[in-house]
Amino acid sequence: MADISSNFLGIKSPNPFWLASAPPTDKKYNVLRAFEAGWGGVVWKTLGSQVKNVSSRYSAVDFGGQRVMGFNNIELISDRPLHINLKEIAECVKLFPDRAMIVSLMADNDKKSWHEIIKKVEDTGAHGFELNFGCPHGMTERGMGAAVGQDPEIACMVVEWVMEAATLPVITKLTPNVHSVVPTGRSVVKAGTNALSLINTIQSITGVDLDTLVPNPYVAGKSVFGGYCGPAVKPIALKFLTTIAQDELTKKVPISGIGGISTWKDAVEFMLLGASNVQVCTAAMKHGFRIVEDMCEGLNNWMDEKGFKTLDDFIGKSVDTITHWEDLDINYHHIAKINQDKCIHCGLCYIACEDTSHQSINLEYGKPYNKYTIKEEECVGCNLCMLVCPVDKCITMEEHRVAPEYVNWIEWQKRGLPLNDH
């Protein structure tokens, strides 16, 4: 059995799965249920400024008959009285001393407010802070949340205030509502943050109601841009994560990965790309806390299969495989192959290639089943057919190198090799 226990900035948890700062972590009742279900830790829903919430608050994107492929919310930070939150945090820490308790903060934009709240939270026995520089709605209009995260200088200033007062480890949570997370990341690392977490939600409109003609979520005939999360944002989160994991400065601090993680597989992918642990919200909001069971078991089984004994054995292992386009090997070539024994003759590979790609699949008419084969000389190895094929491993990509030697784009140009030759 692999050891899936996690140590993030000295904060220990029995597994690397934390619940992200969000509605599931806004009170004792939920948090105790989460701990009972087996979650390694929680980031308590953001405390700080005074707010008032609206109704409704959430909306979702469904896809292909599946609910909540993407999810957005217009809820603000915690709207419960601070003293109750603090009391409940202390009680949760006492009841589950082996779990991580991080408290998310977003104070008003002055040093005093930050220092005050830090002091109060430290008294609860919590293990660390996460600074909410990411919330993209409601708080931004007041110059908070994403408004801080989008400006490296302001972010730096706030982190400096925090570091003056905090004795506990500090994680700074980054907003993806920027063209790059690296400038703010660097800035807050310089200011002394102990770790980074990303991504927060992405500004979005999930859709428009075709009867009322008002976008979702609906609030008295209006809506606002909400923070997008859930499985749909995972690829974007992975990209931002990798840029932080590759940057010379930001890679020096641990990263907590967030963004559409629903399964142990998602979690492993985040960790391979540099996250030391992960935070989950939408998947739990859709299915409840019980999903952590399979996350732990799946992670464990995968580690055993691959021979990884601890999380550190694989964290960051894939970071260096993301390279620059001009470093890719142009002599690498692969060609699709259709396994006729597995083919169910649905024609999806054919029509995708024929209409939208390189006309590299041959259709031999049959009634009712056509036969589909690859025109090897036409196939550019784009993967489209394999991606749309509904049968596992029916279409595989077979390596057919153009030449044995590695030649990248720069070298290709230098040698004057042929261009636009397809």
Place this chain on the structure above:
Amino acid sequence: MIQNNRLTPIQYQENFSDIHPPYENITAAKVDANRCLFCYDAPCMKSCPTSIDVPKFIKQIATENIKGSAHTIFTSNIMGAGCSKVCPVEKLCEGACVYNLLEEKPIPIAKLQRYSTEKAMANKWQLFQRKQSIGKKVAIVGAGPAGLSCAHSLSKEGIDVTIYEKESKGGGLMTYGIAAYKVTPQFCEDEVNYILSIGGIEVKYNHELGRTISLAELQTNYDAVYLGLGVGVARQLDIPGEDMDGVVDAISFIYHLRKNGYPSVPVGDKVAVIGMGMTAIDAATQAKRLGAKEVTMLYRRTEDEMPCTKHELDIAMLDSCEIIWLAAPKEVIGINNKVTQLVCSKMQLGEPDASGRRSPIETEETFSLEVDMVIKAAGQVPFEHLITENGITNNKGKIVIDKNCATNIKGVFAGGDAVNGGKEVVDAVQAGKDGAKAIMAYLNIA
């Protein structure tokens, strides 16, 4: 003893309720619709005699474009609602579904088709706009699937159609010859009305070719004539005792049941059904559901050669009908002209015959069944006399047509069971479409 009124009204209702209940709601339909892979050049579509664009109409259910879905179905098959209930889909669209190749359950195409078409009928969506009348008139004989399909196609193009139907209701065998738990009489009537709602089609009921109207009259009064008159009489067994009381043919039996209501139909205690086609299954299961104590189906070949589908056979077996393979009726024995016994020959299989199936050969052995009713469902024979009398070239009563659906008589076209000797409803619908196209060409209408 043969008697009617064997059951209580509630028992009748239960026994003849819908055998395949529809989806409760759109959510349920979408679960299956979303499972559809949306195949290209889809095997299901190729396996449909009317070439319904199945992936398209299913995708339209998934996007909640139910009106569009119904339009897609009806464009190819105006009886798409009825076909969703009576088609032997396991050997057509659903049998070809690619999920079968994964050893997974196929998409329930018929059930999805029923969802959209029933919505269309219930809401009376008029999905087709008839072109203005162009002053051409076509007479159609028979308001069955072929005739209605032909009529709808022609009317759409602005042709004025008159249908002559010998019965008092339209729908043909859909209305009169199919088990009531598949389509109810009310449904059949609604479907006919829905098809006719396009306008431009007048149906003259209780008009029979050769009795109240003549082909010559139709030729004189119309620009073209389409014969979709189906098949009629049940095939005779040609065995001694066949004319005794208690020997009935399946089509009349079902016809009676559909026309006069379940309680009025007399059925025996012990019933033998001869044949193993769809009609035989319908007759056997309905006899059972009318209260017969024992129903035994006899077929002269084996399960491998039977004309009905496995699915149909399962229905009969679930209704506790006994099946005896390799048995052919030899003689009906009775007392006072009332059936008491059916003597059968045991058969064995010989060489393949013209149909490609191994032919049954009589053995020396016989056995007899104690029965009080025999239902003959060994196929139907065409209206040979009527057709020959009118000078129409035929093959043992089946009208011969060329590739343009034309008979030997100029301006007279034909299709459906009258031509093929008896196939599925969906085949007749396609024949009607083909006939309409041929008539349009004949009338020089683009």
